[in-house]
Amino acid sequence: MGGPILDIRGLEKTYKGGTKALAGVDLTINKGEIFALLGPNGAGKTTLIGAVCGLVNPTAGSIHAFGQDTAKNWREARRKIGLVPQELSFDMFDKVIRQVRYSRGMFGCPPDEARIEEVLRSLSLWDKRDAAIRELSGGMKRRVMIAKALAHDPELLFLDEPTAGVDVELRRDMWRQIDALRAAGVTIILTTHYIEEAEEMADRVGVINKGRILLVDDKEAIMAKLGRTEAHFTLAAPLAEIPAAFAHYPLTLEDGGLRLIYRGGDGTGKGKREVAELAQTLAGAGVAYTGLETRESTLEDIFVDLVERGEVEAAA
Numbered sequence: 001m002g003g004p005i006l007d008i009r010g011l012e013k014t015y016k017g018g019t020k021a022l023a024g025v026d027l028t029i030n031k032g033e034i035f036a037l038l039g040p041n042g043a044g045k046t047t048l049i050g051a052v053c054g055l056v057n058p059t060a061g062s063i064h065a066f067g068q069d070t071a072k073n074w075r076e077a078r079r080k081i082g083l084v085p086q087e088l089s090f091d092m093f094d095k096v097i098r099q100v101r102y103s104r105g106m107f108g109c110p111p112d113e114a115r116i117e118e119v120l121r122s123l124s125l126w127d128k129r130d131a132a133i134r135e136l137s138g139g140m141k142r143r144v145m146i147a148k149a150l151a152h153d154p155e156l157l158f159l160d161e162p163t164a165g166v167d168v169e170l171r172r173d174m175w176r177q178i179d180a181l182r183a184a185g186v187t188i189i190l191t192t193h194y195i196e197e198a199e200e201m202a203d204r205v206g207v208i209n210k211g212r213i214l215l216v217d218d219k220e221a222i223m224a225k226l227g228r229t230e231a232h233f234t235l236a237a238p239l240a241e242i243p244a245a246f247a248h249y250p251l252t253l254e255d256g257g258l259r260l261i262y263r264g265g266d267g268t269g270k271g272k273r274e275v276a277e278l279a280q281t282l283a284g285a286g287v288a289y290t291g292l293e294t295r296e297s298t299l300e301d302i303f304v305d306l307v308e309r310g311e312v313e314a315a316a
């Protein structure tokens, strides 16, 4: 992975009417990475993307893209940036291929029919190239949005909720497309509500809420730092209390003493190890169990936890 391709410092945006959508965002994106920006509705994700793409005028702070200060020279930076916005936007009566060609030209790239064909084929749009956009299904329209964003061969691609409301097949296609772009060295920033998407695709994850970045880290590091193991032992007979020999484990008794629950670990495997120890030693200590269910926390658990904790801290 390369050096910084995007550097955002102290970015703030207050809309007319007073909504503070960004409240001091610092974020550095490295060349070649896939960065997932997670956050609930209204967190400021679209505003942040808009600020980098020159669609939103920041109230304070700075953005450097490809080493250029976008406040001074956003056109130069914008040429190297592709944006697939959340909303569909194009001339519905125009033909697919013309819209894609037009996008390429708009960013000052010379015509290149071979490249246009390649982009259309990669998105399974080649057969539809002469169709008017309004004749296409919703999923196909979304593909056209991506084709348009790729037509000028951007080095940095923003995907704002690329798979919101699309079917499973199209979502898988998009993941494949993102993989291919990653292989070609394109840096990708995607926003999503689908945590599984971030879990599947991203190298790094940032969590944003109320215009503030709560956390940025490697996906693996987040899982390791904040991952938890939960294990439920269904006991053969109720326990009145946790035996002293197991007091050093993070255990609780529920269901009138019939369920022994382990909640702990740190994502480094400690949780699994401790649960395995318990599974082996409980019976020997006279605690028989008839069932064991375990689960590891997902990025979704971590995200919900962080946002809730962030809200608690903000309210405190």
Ligand SMILES: Nc1ncnc2c1ncn2[C@@H]1O[C@H](COP(=O)(O)OP(=O)(O)OP(=O)(O)O)[C@@H](O)[C@H]1O
Residues within 6 Å of the ligand: 015, 016, 017, 019, 020, 021, 039, 040, 041, 042, 043, 044, 045, 046, 047, 048
């Ligand atoms: N043009 C605008 N004028 C006034 N307020 C706006 C405007 N655009 C966004 N906002 C407000 O700014 C805040 C952040 O919105 P933004 O669209 O950036 O969030 P988001 O994280 O992209 O949300 P979602 O996941 O719902 O798309 C919200 O409170 C929103 O209502």
